[in-house]
Amino acid sequence: MPKLVDHAERRDRIIRAAWRIIAERGIDAATMREIAREAGYANGALTHYFADKDSLLRAAYEYVYAATNQRVAVSVHGLTGVEALRAFCREVLPLDDLTVDEARVVLAVWSRMTVDADLLDVHAASMRAWRDDIVRWLGEGRALGRVRSGTADEVLADHLITLLMGAQVLVLSGDVAGPSAQEQLLEEWLGRLGRP
Known part of the structure; x- marks a missing residue:
């Protein structure tokens, strides 16, 4: 009897292997x-799933983004406004071994975006989706009276994404942006939302 191959599992295994090596x-x-x-x-097995290294790197980036979004969905369940923002940020920030490894993968893949338009599109779509969520949570915070900043929600969302992406870079420099420093920065940023 021929051996049945679970192609989805094999593809996922290859992506996870790439993720581990990059991290x-x-x-x-x-x-x-x-x-x-x-x-x-065997080396040739990869070509059945990925045409080249660039397509595999895109898949590794999408894997990190999807894993982050799964954690976010669990963390923000039942939360709104500033509480949802805090939970979202704590899943994106590189605060533990897993998220630091994810930062290493993301940073490595970012370097390829300058020459890979498809990868740049994947990243841009990811950031647009996060921005939309952030703007929604800020709006909920305003409705609850927790967000009183005079800065437009879209601008605040851009600030927060910049903070989150900057932490991905800085965490690799060690104590400069360790977990406690990141958490303090996040809390200060969130605290400013309540000031007119």
Whole structure:
């Protein structure tokens, strides 16, 4: 009887292998051969799922974004306004080993965006979706009287995304942006929302 292959599971295994290599050893170490070895497959097996390294890197980036969004969905469930914003930010900020590894993957993939228009489109769509959520939560905060800032919600959303993306970069420099520093920065930013 022929062996049944779960193609979705195999594709996911390859993506997770790429993610681990990038997080642990950097993007240069993530060759197709090394990813295949890490996933436990022959080098040629990857071409059945990914045309080239760029398509695999896009999938690794999408994997990080999807994993973050799954955590966000759980964390913000039942929350609105500023509380939802805080929960969202705590899932995006690199505050623990997992999210620091995700930051390493994201930063490695960002460097490819200058030459990969498809990857840039994936990133832009991700940031638009987050921005829309942030604007919605800010609006809820205004309706509840918790957001009183005179700055437009769209501008506040851009500020917050900049803070979150900056933390992805700075966390790799060590104590400069460790978890306690990030949490303090977040709380100060959220606290300013209540000031007219």
